[in-house]
Amino acid sequence: MQDKPLIIAGREFQSRLIIGTGKYKGYAQNAAALAASGAQMVTVAMRRVNVMNPDEPMLVDFIDPKSVTYLPNTAGCFTGEDAVRTLRLAREAGGWSLVKLEVLSDPKHLYPDMEETMRAAKMLIEDGFEVMVYCTDDPVFAKKLEDLGCVAIMPLGAPIGSGLGLQNKVSIRLIVEQSTVPVIVDAGVGTASEAAEAMELGCDAIITNTAIAEAQDPIRMARAMKHAVMAGREAYLAGRMAKKRYADPSSPLAGLI
Amino acid sequence: MAKSMNITLNGKRHTVQNNASIADLLTGLKLPLAKVAVERNLCIVPRSTFESVHLSDGDRIEIVRFIGGG
Numbered sequence: 001m002q003d004k005p006l007i008i009a010g011r012e013f014q015s016r017l018i019i020g021t022g023k024y025k026g027y028a029q030n031a032a033a034l035a036a037s038g039a040q041m042v043t044v045a046m047r048r049v050n051v052m053n054p055d056e057p058m059l060v061d062f063i064d065p066k067s068v069t070y071l072p073n074t075a076g077c078f079t080g081e082d083a084v085r086t087l088r089l090a091r092e093a094g095g096w097s098l099v100k101l102e103v104l105s106d107p108k109h110l111y112p113d114m115e116e117t118m119r120a121a122k123m124l125i126e127d128g129f130e131v132m133v134y135c136t137d138d139p140v141f142a143k144k145l146e147d148l149g150c151v152a153i154m155p156l157g158a159p160i161g162s163g164l165g166l167q168n169k170v171s172i173r174l175i176v177e178q179s180t181v182p183v184i185v186d187a188g189v190g191t192a193s194e195a196a197e198a199m200e201l202g203c204d205a206i207i208t209n210t211a212i213a214e215a216q217d218p219i220r221m222a223r224a225m226k227h228a229v230m231a232g233r234e235a236y237l238a239g240r241m242a243k244k245r246y247a248d249p250s251s252p253l254a255g256l257i
Numbered sequence: 258m259a260k261s262m263n264i265t266l267n268g269k270r271h272t273v274q275n276n277a278s279i280a281d282l283l284t285g286l287k288l289p290l291a292k293v294a295v296e297r298n299l300c301i302v303p304r305s306t307f308e309s310v311h312l313s314d315g316d317r318i319e320i321v322r323f324i325g326g327g
Binding site: 020021022023024027030043044045046047048049051054055058059060065070072073075085088089090092093094160161187207209210 | 266267268269271286287288289292293294295296299301302303304319320321322323324325326327
């Protein structure tokens, strides 16, 4: 049985894994990990060019924005205005309006500032952006962001870059159940089983960066993530067995000698 | 009339020739026009206008590009 594609703001994706492009040893390793992961979308950042070194490697020369969807982020932005300014530049650089909004608060935990996130989401949507929004795992804010018109709700599983896995499965499941746009766990996944776990809860996709980039073998972990996301998705669609309190033999007891 | 003027480029003082366009600036810096985005005094400069938008003394210019990120 064929699964339906992931659809975000009318764009179709066969892969339910989105990978980051930060923290790799270089863009070549990043491109190899991307190929191994099967991902069709990558998160990217916008930064000043180094005017002293015009020959520095360009991400677009290693990962082609024509064949892979670039999802520009607002990482490092702490106010709504910073986020809007950054994404306007990204839209001009790339020519598309699908973006990842993240407005951060304290550098220690990098939790999203939800008040600023709401304000920025509103400004961006009014300006014609299609906003995939990084948010806390709070179902109330998730609903508000969806009502504002965000095209994907992306709750954190754990703090960015921590690799601690899903810390609050109850709230992630509640967000999945209430949402009519894709729910994507963004941040916190540390290894393949945690990606599968998010998918088993019914998430539509996951985003992971550090789990792949900081693995001992990033290419191999990228492949593991690809399989984990597929396995978790299939398990979710299959519907797991009911949990029981006691053993239930798998071999029939009738006919025992 | 002075032959050059000062602008702030990515937060640092930079000297350009009078009446230089955004395209002149990028070409002078050997930056690929198709791979960067430019902001002039907090306003986006559309790529299609790089040739026609000219710099003024004291302009604050940001030139950015995509890099790896999460």
